[in-house]
Amino acid sequence: MRQQIEYYTSNQDDVNQSQEVIIQKVQQQIIQNPIEIAWRNLNVQATIESKQVLDGKTKKVKQEKVILNNLSGISRPGQFTAILGPSGSGKTTLLNFLSGRLVTQNLSISGELYLNGEGIQSIEDYSDQIAYVMQDDILLATFTPRESFQFMAKLKLPHKSDQERNQIVENLIQELGLQSCSNTYVGNHLIRGISGGERKRTSIGVELLTDPKILFLDEPTTGLDSSTAKIVVNILKQISRRGVNVVSTIHQPSSEIFSLFEEVLLIVEGNIIYQGEVQNSVQHFRKLGYQCPKSYNPADYFMKLMSEGGVVAENMDEQIVDEQQVKDEFKNRTEAFVQAYNQDLRDTCQIILKDPVQKSQRYMQSFFYQFYLLLMRALTHQMRNKFELILKTVQSIIFAIVFIIVFNNLGSSFQGIQNRNGASFFIAQTQAFSSIFGSIASFSYEKPLYLRERANRAYGSNAYFWGRSLSELPMQIFYPVLFLSITYYSVGLNSSEPSKFFISVLISILTFWYGSSYGFLISILCPKFEVAMAIVPAVIIPLMVLSGFFVTISTIPIFWRIISYLSMFRYGYEAQCINEFTGQSYYSQQGEPINPLEIHDFNTTLTQDCIILFSLGIFVRILCIIGLHFISNPKRPKLAVKQINDSQS
Numbered sequence: 001m002r003q004q005i006e007y008y009t010s011n012q013d014d015v016n017q018s019q020e021v022i023i024q025k026v027q028q029q030i031i032q033n034p035i036e037i038a039w040r041n042l043n044v045q046a047t048i049e050s051k052q053v054l055d056g057k058t059k060k061v062k063q064e065k066v067i068l069n070n071l072s073g074i075s076r077p078g079q080f081t082a083i084l085g086p087s088g089s090g091k092t093t094l095l096n097f098l099s100g101r102l103v104t105q106n107l108s109i110s111g112e113l114y115l116n117g118e119g120i121q122s123i124e125d126y127s128d129q130i131a132y133v134m135q136d137d138i139l140l141a142t143f144t145p146r147e148s149f150q151f152m153a154k155l156k157l158p159h160k161s162d163q164e165r166n167q168i169v170e171n172l173i174q175e176l177g178l179q180s181c182s183n184t185y186v187g188n189h190l191i192r193g194i195s196g197g198e199r200k201r202t203s204i205g206v207e208l209l210t211d212p213k214i215l216f217l218d219e220p221t222t223g224l225d226s227s228t229a230k231i232v233v234n235i236l237k238q239i240s241r242r243g244v245n246v247v248s249t250i251h252q253p254s255s256e257i258f259s260l261f262e263e264v265l266l267i268v269e270g271n272i273i274y275q276g277e278v279q280n281s282v283q284h285f286r287k288l289g290y291q292c293p294k295s296y297n298p299a300d301y302f303m304k305l306m307s308e309g310g311v312v313a314e315n316m317d318e319q320i321v322d323e324q325q326v327k328d329e330f331k332n333r334t335e336a337f338v339q340a341y342n343q344d345l346r347d348t349c350q351i352i353l354k355d356p357v358q359k360s361q362r363y364m365q366s367f368f369y370q371f372y373l374l375l376m377r378a379l380t381h382q383m384r385n386k387f388e389l390i391l392k393t394v395q396s397i398i399f400a401i402v403f404i405i406v407f408n409n410l411g412s413s414f415q416g417i418q419n420r421n422g423a424s425f426f427i428a429q430t431q432a433f434s435s436i437f438g439s440i441a442s443f444s445y446e447k448p449l450y451l452r453e454r455a456n457r458a459y460g461s462n463a464y465f466w467g468r469s470l471s472e473l474p475m476q477i478f479y480p481v482l483f484l485s486i487t488y489y490s491v492g493l494n495s496s497e498p499s500k501f502f503i504s505v506l507i508s509i510l511t512f513w514y515g516s517s518y519g520f521l522i523s524i525l526c527p528k529f530e531v532a533m534a535i536v537p538a539v540i541i542p543l544m545v546l547s548g549f550f551v552t553i554s555t556i557p558i559f560w561r562i563i564s565y566l567s568m569f570r571y572g573y574e575a576q577c578i579n580e581f582t583g584q585s586y587y588s589q590q591g592e593p594i595n596p597l598e599i600h601d602f603n604t605t606l607t608q609d610c611i612i613l614f615s616l617g618i619f620v621r622i623l624c625i626i627g628l629h630f631i632s633n634p635k636r637p638k639l640a641v642k643q644i645n646d647s648q649s
C-alpha cells in the first residue's frame with residue numbers, strides 16, 4: 001500500500017503528514033455501495049448551421065457532425081480512468097455526457113447509461129453521489145481554501161453538527177496537503193493568492209466534501225507544471241483507492257504523468273480505440289502492428305498514433321506527404337483500431353456490480369440559512385475586495401470633482417435654469433451609468449461561481465439572488481451619498497429647504513438601484529462579460545437619449561415613447577429637476593417670474609417618479625430571478641432506459 005502511495009507536496013512536513021493521513025483513510029474509508037458507470041451505443045451528433053453561397057445566393061446550410069460514434073465503455077469504482085485523446089476527439093463531450101452536463105442545444109444524443117447495471121434516464125437523479133471538477137478553478141478569490149470548504153460544508157452537509165463539519169474540513173485540508181496555504185486567499189489576477197496546484201487541489205476538495213462516489217474531472221492537469229500535475233494525479237489515485245470511481249480527461253499528458261495512470265481510455269474522432277490497463281496498451285497496439293519503440297514514451301507514441309501528424313512523421317522517408325493520402329491512411333488506421341477494440345476489448349467492459357443505486361435525496365439547507373450564508377459571504381467578499389471598493393470610491397470622487405468644476409457657477413438667472421437642468425441630468429446619468437457598469441462587472445465575475453455552485457445544488461437561485469441583492473444595498477446607498485455630500489452644497493443646488501438635499505440623495509439611490517438591477521439583468525442574459533460590455537451601449541444609450549433632456553418626449557414616435565417608460569435616466573432626471581426647480585424663484589430675461597418646469601412636459605410628480613424607479617427596479621429584479629433560474633437549469637437530455645441482461649452486459 002505504501003509503495004502505491006506516491007504523494008508530492010512542496011512542503012516535506014506536509015508530505016509526511018499527508019501520507020500518513022492518506023494511508024489511514026485508505027485503510028479506514030472504503031466507501032459503502034460503490035458505483036460502476038457503464039455506457040452503451042452512445043451517439044452524439046451536432047447540427048451545425050453555416051452560410052454558403054449556392055447559385056450566387058447566400059443560404060443557410062445545416063450539417064451534421066458526429067462527435068461520439070457508438071461508444072460503449074465502463075468506468076469502475078476504485079479505479080482512476082484517464083480519458084486521453086487529441087484535441088477535438090470528444091473527451092469533454094464524453095465526460096459531460098457521463099456527468100449529466102451535456103446541454104442539448106444543437107446536439108442530438110442517444111444511448112444508454114447504467115449505474116451498477118441499472119439503466120437510468122438521467123444521472124441528475126443521482127446528483128448527490130457525483131461530483132464534477134471543472135477545468136477552470138472557479139473559487140471566490142477573497143476566501144481561503146479553509147473558508148471555501150467551510151462554506152460548502154455548511155450548505156451541503158445539513159445533517160452534520162458544526163464540530164463534525166469542522167472535522168471533515170480539517171481532514172480534507174490534510175488529505176490534500178493544503179495545510180500551509182489553508183488560510184491564504186485563493187486570489188486572482190488582482191489579489192495575490194495560492195498557487196495553481198493549490199487552487200486545483202482546493203477545487204477538488206470543494207467537490208469531495210460530500211464524499212461523492214463518482215468524481216469527474218475535466219483536464220485537471222492543464223496549465224500546471226509537471227511536478228504539480230503529478231501531485232494532482234497522485235491525489236486522484238488516492239481518492240480512487242477509497243472506492244471512488246474517478247474519471248478524468250487529460251490533455252497531452254507528459255510521459256511522467258502517463259506512467260502514473262493505471263486505466264486509460266483512448267479516444268480518436270469520437271471512437272474508443274482502447275480501454276484497459278496502461279500496461280496492456282503497448283502490447284495491444286503491438287499486436288496490431290504498431291510497436292512502441294523502446295526509447296519512446298507510450299503516451300507520446302499513442303498521441304502520435306491518434307493524430308494525422310503522426311502519419312506524416314512515420315512516412316517521411318516514403319514521402320507520403322500528400323494531404324489526401326495522409327487523411328486516408330489515418331482513416332484506415334483508426335478504423336482498424338476501432339475494429340480491434342470491438343473484437344478484443346469491448347467485452348472486457350462488462351458490468352460487474354449489480355447493487356442498486358439509491359436516487360438522490362434532496363437534502364438542502366433551508367432557504368433562510370442559504371440566504372444568510374450567501375449574504376454573509378457576499379458582504380465578506382465586498383469588504384475584502386479592497387481594490388474594487390477603492391476603485392469605485394475614487395470613481396465617485398472623480399465624478400464629483402468633474403461636477404464641481406463644470407457646474408461651479410450655477411446661478412439663478414435665466415442661464416442658471418439651463419445649468420441646473422444640466423446638473424440634474426448629470427446627477428441622474430452618473431448614478432445610472434456607474435451602477436449599470438458596476439453591476440455588470442461584479443456579476444460577470446461571479447457568474448461562473450454561481451453556475452458551478454448551482455450545478456452542485458449547493459443553494460437555490462432565489463436564496464442567491466436575495467443574499468446578493470441585500471449585500472449590495474450598503475454600497476448602493478454609500479456611493480450616491482458620497483457623490484452628493486461632496487457636490488450638492490458646493491455648487492449651490494437648491495437649498496431652500498434642508499429636505500431638498502435628502503430628497504436628491506433618495507432619488508439618486510433609487511436611480512442607482514434601478515440601474516444596478518438593469519446591469520444585473522444584462523450580465524445574467526449575456527454569456528460573457530465581453531458580450532455584455534458590447535451590448536450595453538446599444539441598450540443604454542437609447543434609454544439615455546429618451547430621458548427627456550435631449551428631446552421632448554411627447555414629440556417622439558410612439559414606439560420610442562413606450563421605451564422611455566423604462567428609462568432610469570428619465571425618472572431620475574425628472575425627479576432631480578422637480579426637486580431642483582421647486583421652492584425657488586426664477587425670472588426670464590425680461591425679468592418676469594417663470595416656472596422652469598413648464599419648459600418640460602413632465603407628466604409625473606416627484607413622488608410618482610420615485611415610486612416608478614423603485615417599482616421598475618423590482619420588476620427588473622424579478623426578471624433577474626427568472627433569468628438566474630433559467631441559466632442554471634439548462635435542458636438536459638433524457639435517455640432511453642433499457643435494462644441490461646447478463647448476456648448484454
Ligand SMILES: Nc1ncnc2c1ncn2[C@@H]1O[C@H](COP(=O)(O)OP(=O)(O)OP(=O)(O)O)[C@@H](O)[C@H]1O
Nearest residue numbers: 046067086087088089090091092093094106107251
Ligand atoms: N455543441 C457543439 N456543436 C458543434 N460542435 C461541437 C459541439 N460540442 C463539441 N463540438 C465539436 O466536437 C468535437 C469534440 O469536442 P470536445 O470538446 O469533446 O473535444 P475534446 O477532445 O475535449 O477537445 P479538447 O482536448 O481540445 O478540449 C470538437 O470538434 C468540437 O468542436
